[in-house]
Amino acid sequence: TRGGKVPVTLIRCDGYVCERESVEDGNIAFRGAATEQVMLVWNERPRTVLLLCKKDKSLLPTVLETAQNLMSNQSLRVIVEPFVQTEALAKGMNLEPFTRGDKLENEIDFVVCLGGDGLILHVSTLFANAVPPVICFNFGSLGFLTPFVYEDFDKEIESVIEGNLLMSLRMRLHCTVFSEAKPDREFHVLNELVVDRGASSYLSYLDCFCDDKYITTVQADGIIVSTPTGSTAYSMSAGGSMVHPSVPAILFTPVCPHSLSFRPIVFPDSARLRICVSQDSRAVSWASFDGKFRQQLRRGDGVLVQMSLYPVPTINKTDHTGDWFGGLSRAFNFNMRAQQKPLDKIDEKPRH
Amino acid sequence: TRGGKVPVTLIRCDGYVCERESVEDGNIAFRGAATEQVMLVWNERPRTVLLLCKKDKSLLPTVLETAQNLMSNQSLRVIVEPFVQTEALAKGMNLEPFTRGDKLENEIDFVVCLGGDGLILHVSTLFANAVPPVICFNFGSLGFLTPFVYEDFDKEIESVIEGNLLMSLRMRLHCTVFSEAKPDREFHVLNELVVDRGASSYLSYLDCFCDDKYITTVQADGIIVSTPTGSTAYSMSAGGSMVHPSVPAILFTPVCPHSLSFRPIVFPDSARLRICVSQDSRAVSWASFDGKFRQQLRRGDGVLVQMSLYPVPTINKTDHTGDWFGGLSRAFNFNMRAQQKPLDKIDEKPRH
Amino acid sequence: TRGGKVPVTLIRCDGYVCERESVEDGNIAFRGAATEQVMLVWNERPRTVLLLCKKDKSLLPTVLETAQNLMSNQSLRVIVEPFVQTEALAKGMNLEPFTRGDKLENEIDFVVCLGGDGLILHVSTLFANAVPPVICFNFGSLGFLTPFVYEDFDKEIESVIEGNLLMSLRMRLHCTVFSEAKPDREFHVLNELVVDRGASSYLSYLDCFCDDKYITTVQADGIIVSTPTGSTAYSMSAGGSMVHPSVPAILFTPVCPHSLSFRPIVFPDSARLRICVSQDSRAVSWASFDGKFRQQLRRGDGVLVQMSLYPVPTINKTDHTGDWFGGLSRAFNFNMRAQQKPLDKIDEKPRH
Amino acid sequence: TRGGKVPVTLIRCDGYVCERESVEDGNIAFRGAATEQVMLVWNERPRTVLLLCKKDKSLLPTVLETAQNLMSNQSLRVIVEPFVQTEALAKGMNLEPFTRGDKLENEIDFVVCLGGDGLILHVSTLFANAVPPVICFNFGSLGFLTPFVYEDFDKEIESVIEGNLLMSLRMRLHCTVFSEAKPDREFHVLNELVVDRGASSYLSYLDCFCDDKYITTVQADGIIVSTPTGSTAYSMSAGGSMVHPSVPAILFTPVCPHSLSFRPIVFPDSARLRICVSQDSRAVSWASFDGKFRQQLRRGDGVLVQMSLYPVPTINKTDHTGDWFGGLSRAFNFNMRAQQKPLDKIDEKPRH
Structure with a gap:
């Protein structure tokens, strides 16, 4: 060899x-x-x-x-x-x-x-x-x-x-763009696929399917389909949870959804998600892959997303949980308060 | 037999x-x-x-x-x-x-x-x-x-x-209360463990550990440790994501955290989480298990949570994804709008 | 006359x-x-x-x-x-x-x-x-x-x-676009001004001023500056509060901010807000006015926003509070549950 | 004199x-x-x-x-x-x-x-x-x-x-507890009134009225009625917006509401809000005033809240906006990132 x-x-x-x-x-x-x-x-x-x-x-x-x-x-x-x-x-x-x-x-x-x-x-x-x-x-x-x-x-x-080193096997998403019902370009993303309205002033109307079954139609600025690694990137800004990199899951996080009752969803890694621009949509939408390779999606076009068999193995400094929390506080001031207030006697109250 | x-x-x-x-x-x-x-x-x-x-x-x-x-x-x-x-x-x-x-x-x-x-x-x-x-x-x-x-x-x-029926194997959490450093009562929860401040007007100060390593101290009304089944119960009200019942994960959702940068976290099912009342806490906290069996936790007391080996198998009507989305729209009006507005010509705008 | x-x-x-x-x-x-x-x-x-x-x-x-x-x-x-x-x-x-x-x-x-x-x-x-x-x-x-x-x-x-009819005097925002340090076009918006990254994959970097004093730099998909009327439009999708139409206030709601500690802000109606594309920005941003009239903003360009003296008086059917809550439940299913569950005896628990 | x-x-x-x-x-x-x-x-x-x-x-x-x-x-x-x-x-x-x-x-x-x-x-x-x-x-x-x-x-x-000093006139809320339909104790709060479930495992069922008109029934851990000063205290932890201290407004922020479509509401300062324990409630609720003076509320009991005529005038160091943003970054790390990343050439992407 x-x-x-x-x-x-x-x-x-x-x-x-x-x-x-x-x-x-x-x-x-x-x-x-x-x-x-x-x-x-x-x-x-x-x-x-x-x-x-x-x-x-x-x-x-x-x-x-x-x-x-x-x-x-x-x-x-x-x-x-x-x-x-x-x-x-x-x-x-x-x-x-x-x-x-x-x-x-x-x-x-x-x-x-x-x-x-x-x-x-x-x-x-x-x-x-x-x-x-x-x-x-x-x-x-x-x-x-x-x-x-x-x-x-x-x-x-x-x-x-x-x-003899510990590694995080970071899941990737395999994305296939469908244009006029035919598979077109393919991408492997480590963070996320985003389908959004781009510069349009109309909301995206996106029909969403899981394992070929229709789930819901989302009216929103866009949808983020993210790996656990991407959960602390764009998905978190849009209100998604922080997902530990070893959870075998795919995040589905709407961006500014029109419906008040929409919440971010976490799917199992086996889910095959399909996001299509609805025939009722007033405008085209745009797909981007780890923030790049912007693709226009016309009515009926869409992206099929499923877990890639090939993760990105990143070498850990301590272990995957230690590195993760280290990164969270390093990059996001996670759960830091400027300074804990000392216990005081008279003016005890819960906050302020 | x-x-x-x-x-x-x-x-x-x-x-x-x-x-x-x-x-x-x-x-x-x-x-x-x-x-x-x-x-x-x-x-x-x-x-x-x-x-x-x-x-x-x-x-x-x-x-x-x-x-x-x-x-x-x-x-x-x-x-x-x-x-x-x-x-x-x-x-x-x-x-x-x-x-x-x-x-x-x-x-x-x-x-x-x-x-x-x-x-x-x-x-x-x-x-x-x-x-x-x-x-x-x-x-x-x-x-x-x-x-x-x-x-x-x-x-x-x-x-x-x-x-020949499909079932969802709904994960439970095995919770062990520790009092004065000794294991005390045990509970199996299908939805969630909650540790909160109860009727106290002081915030809970909770030291949190994952696999025996210190993660963070949470100042909050409380913490919810939830199964995917419980993700659409109390955890969702507190801002947690909706997690599909077949994701092998444990949700860690703070309730009204004092720090602005705290976000709900999703851990792998293998995580062993321990929530302890900090020695700096001004008051006792309370644990409850699927909303019942309220237990007082003094400073230093805590609860160890890990996945139970024994799930609750619930029989599906369609399959686990179909039943789940059916439940979401049945019980929460998930992503329902009162009525889609028809396309109009002059007054097109994104919202309202 | x-x-x-x-x-x-x-x-x-x-x-x-x-x-x-x-x-x-x-x-x-x-x-x-x-x-x-x-x-x-x-x-x-x-x-x-x-x-x-x-x-x-x-x-x-x-x-x-x-x-x-x-x-x-x-x-x-x-x-x-x-x-x-x-x-x-x-x-x-x-x-x-x-x-x-x-x-x-x-x-x-x-x-x-x-x-x-x-x-x-x-x-x-x-x-x-x-x-x-x-x-x-x-x-x-x-x-x-x-x-x-x-x-x-x-x-x-x-x-x-x-x-002898009751009216809501709906505040508008008077927006002046500044291009190369000179005032350019003007707009009166009833819902909101949005400055966003448009189709760019870079975050907007926006320097924000109140009454000519520097407040903060926002890295985000964008910023919404909204009237109370607009509080239930785009601002609400981005996490802003619902503001009663007679509150004399201007909402400042970030869209997917990069910082975890950013929260929507409500300013008094007397605030003069200025949003400028930072010199550190990697890309241009875009302003839109009630979802229309899209304008490119280069580095250093910006929009000055202040309350318009001239409101839109809308005639009430009942009164402004009655009409407002009527609209909320009509258009957003505000606080509707599919059906209240009856009190039951054995399986009482807080949720589910 | x-x-x-x-x-x-x-x-x-x-x-x-x-x-x-x-x-x-x-x-x-x-x-x-x-x-x-x-x-x-x-x-x-x-x-x-x-x-x-x-x-x-x-x-x-x-x-x-x-x-x-x-x-x-x-x-x-x-x-x-x-x-x-x-x-x-x-x-x-x-x-x-x-x-x-x-x-x-x-x-x-x-x-x-x-x-x-x-x-x-x-x-x-x-x-x-x-x-x-x-x-x-x-x-x-x-x-x-x-x-x-x-x-x-x-x-x-x-x-x-x-x-010749600038002051913020900080609004207070005048709260009257009603017990068995009769006015009972009165409180003036600078931060907030909270009505919550206390140590009960049942949600609070609270009927809410504005100016004697029924608005909605809230099922939640509780409700916060807050001044602008209190907007950065408990209300913010529960998802409320940060409201500038000179906005004449009363915040109405639910704590972990059961309904997905509930959002924090901002009322005008003239609003007279009444929060009553519903006759359908399974348990008593508790009122507290600036985090103290806990009072039990039985079914039918409630609290009437309206703006107090007498504010707390606090002397400003700079002016009310300068002091406010100073306090936000001092106490909450408002919109701070650990460190801005320098512009880089190859690995440009929106986040991470």
């Missing part, structure tokens, strides 16, 4: 039992409905790393230095995006650029991200099928999905290569 | 595969983390039915008539609550009353409820371990969990006895 | 005292900050009516018949929109079309609307300054602002002409 | 006009429905100050020193609560204790509070009728209503005595 990904073993604990699963081709996928804590074990030392960074000139020296470090100190083959390779060449450094397709899917053992949360969404767009484990470093900014700090890079990378 | 429960087979489909599971002792339990649609197959004809009804004198003639019907037409052994037996005796009818303990757990093949949603909570309190399949009839009132109408009683009961 | 509007007297009761106010030119305006119930008294019999209807061909026979009725039976001069005049001519009927400007402002004594809520927004766009009293008839659809049913047309019109 | 309060002049600006109002008896009251910014002018130098503090032993040295300061440096007569007088006597210092009734109402020119927000609620309970201007100092804790820091005490007190 020279040149291919190294085989790995996953140890899955669902809260009931732990199971070892040998993944000979290195392609990490869901095997059942629910997943809990998963431990990564390399069956061979990893060979190839994809190094990603933000398109920010000021970061490039750090990126090239990091690439050199990974090659020299860890004997890893380093693959970069074309714009980094160009810069590296100008500095007399020879790095291997990736090309979409086989090399990425079949050779990358793990991914290193230098930058904010947005890079993980970028990883998701690069890998339509199995995604290698990803480790995310931040440079002081307060990312939700980036628990590792760059200062500890060497130590953390050694831990990764050693293995 | 004469006298015991009849063995059953469950066919579980989790959206990926379907599995047949032989349940020799008739005790339905979770075997894995997630459960999807489940089909009930009787390996033998069911023999014993528990007939439950509301404590409402005007219903008694109907109940006695129903009991007679089940005995005569279906040759079932009918067990009733003591207050019904007393009434039956006065009418010269001999019915078998249940006593807590072995007979219930080991002999009841299925349960028939005549009345509203509250009866299902009552079923849950009767069976601390495995719960037999339950079929719920309403008398015209608009229950959320009672999809069957009494008019069709004979036909529906024949379907039940025939088997 | 032949040809001008008839003078009226307003009797204002603010909950403390009632005051008679003689309005010689018939131009109804706010004279103080707060207004409560207002009674309309005609000092002379009204002479001129503006008859408005939806652009719906099927309605035209009814409209022409109504015009004939007002002319013949009530000796009123009837003015219509040009498209109605054209239709009338084709039927050999001579109706007077309006032209924007003096005639509308100076001669119309009251306005009759045949149709839904959207027509009142249309009235608001016709009258930039003083608006005559408006009576709104619905044809069976469930309008929020249209309490009168067309069946009672003759009786209701006679009441209007007689006077 | 020796011995009485000094006369003052109020300059009221409602956003339209400013009016000077001479208040000969020093009793500050509302004269109209709405109030905007109000400026305080002393017609004579103030003579008598009420000095209030928390019942906290560690504060007493500071309080006694402050009292000495006010007497010696400002020649003010200082009145204190009895528990402070007792402590002062033990230290050989002679301070005048207050007795409820005439002296408070007729002689106190202004009030100095040393401590948190709770003290202002205490001020409100001391003065059932006109309340003197109040200045609130905090000791480093983050009060919402206490903009002044104690370090600047001397300078701030001199400004107060000089006058």
